[in-house]
Amino acid sequence: MHRILTRLAAAAAVVVLGAGAASAETKVGIAAEPYPPFTVPDAAGNWSGWEIEIMDALCEEAKLDCTIVPTAWDGIIPALTSGKIDMIIGSMSITEERLKVIDFSDKYYNTPTAIIGLKEVEIEPTNESLSGKLLGVQRSTIHENYVRKHFPDAEVKTYQTQDEANQDLVAGRLDAVQADSLALATFLESDSGKACCDMKGEVEPDEEILGPGVGVGIRQGDTELKEKLNKAIAAIRENGTYEKISEKYFDFDIYGK
Incomplete structure (x- = not known):
């Protein structure tokens, strides 16, 4: 009888453990x-x-x-x-x-990668056009890697979050920012985005960096x-x-x- 109870208890334990693993x-x-x-x-x-x-x-x-x-x-x-x-x-x-x-x-x-910027600043997504411009990106992202490779003559400023970069753009402390085109399009639909900025274009593909x-x-x-x-x-x-x-x-x- 003791052996039967022991086996039943062991079987119950397996069921419980199995249920726990599944969830x-x-x-x-x-x-x-x-x-x-x-x-x-x-x-x-x-x-x-x-x-x-x-x-x-x-x-x-x-x-x-x-x-x-x-x-x-x-x-x-x-x-x-x-x-x-x-x-x-x-x-x-x-x-x-x-x-x-x-x-x-x-x-x-x-989705593609793009650059937006202040309406009054003429910018294209090229190193020549961005030379000397203040360009904001979120740090530790593919966008930081991209701008450092493709836009070496831009003055790059990094941010903990994309929202911080966008707010500095609104405040006029940046000329442009680079990020995912869809996220930037969403920002441009906001009241502050509509007032300050417009789309400057998509960057050239680089699968090694952008994936x-x-x-x-x-x-x-x-x-x-x-x-x-x-x-x-x-x-x-x-x-x-x-x-x-x-x-x-x-x-x-x-x-x-």
Whole structure:
């Protein structure tokens, strides 16, 4: 009788452990600052936006119990590699430099990079035109890497967040900023953006720096999670969920080529 009870207890423990493993929390790192229309917090700390909805859809499809962990952008990769978070969903471009440290899922969107600037300043997205101009970028991003390579004659100023760069542009402390074209277009639709600035154009492609698109950042060697995410990305594109979410925010195909 004692042996039977022991076996039953062991079997119950296996069931409990199995259930716990199936519902284990997956910590999703996103940038702590607003990045509309991708990630936007409210006063209570709740997040919304296109990327949040895509995250929810991916986690549901992959059967992951996901929890958002807002993280400073310049510390988000160390947070992933140290195990503080399990993946990054934060408009992070897939680049060769990052692939030396982390891995990525397949891309889930791809938009061009652009420059906006003060209306009264004649600027084109070339080194010659930007020579001597004050150009703002968010630090530790592909955009900082790009401007330092392609616009060496510009005076580059880096910022902790894109919003800080945009506000300095509004205040006239910059001539221009470079970032994702969609994020900049959203800023130009705001009251302050409309008043001060306009689109100066898209930069020339450089896949080595800008990458082939945006993917979910994961730890190297986490092949099981990568497989789940890749299947989930393919599934929500095939079943219409991706398009249904996207059409609420955009009038074009954000997935790109």
